[in-house]
Amino acid sequence: MRRTLSLDGQDRRVEVRAEAGGVLRVGIEGGDGELVARQTPGGWTVTNGRRTVEAGVTGERTGELVVQIAGHTWRLATGRNAAGGSRRSGSAAGGAAGGRAEVRTPMPGKVVRVLREEGEQVAAGDGVLVFEAMKMQNEVRAPESGVIANMRAAAGTPMEGGELLFVVEPAESA
Secondary structure, three states: OEEEEEEOOEEEEEEEEEEHHHEEEEEEOOOOOEEEEEEEOOEEEEEOOOOEEEEEEEOOOOOEEEEEEOOEEEEEEOOEOOOOOEOOOOOOOOOOOOOOEEEEOOOOEEEEEEOOOOOOEEOOOOEEEEEEEOOEEEEEEOOOOEEEEOOOOOOOOEEOOOOEEEEEEOHHHO
């Protein structure tokens, strides 16, 4: 399947081939070779032939994927509206329209430090907490600007893959 996706606002041609055993082979225009992705209980394992990383993916049903790898977040818009811009349908994790974003653990691990409090205003990209998985500490950032709500993370808390860490609500509705 060939598609054009918007990766952080830049259009890229992507070819995805599904193989037996739930394996996806992904080629990205301008990328450095092919990626091989395998779904795991806590997210995805992605390799480029030289390095393997765990990835958390949310928002599959919203037309926009949010991919988190090693503390970095990428947004993939998978749909287009009639005007040609990226389609937005609320949060990256399937929330209601208006920018609500649920942030979940990409894999099993533990919360090392909480950097922001519930009710605190954040800008997109601001660090909210530090999460440790596979002996690597990664800063988890706010995917949207807004107010931290429903903080489920506390320092030292062990968590399973896919668990809710916190929610970012649009500032006007908080």
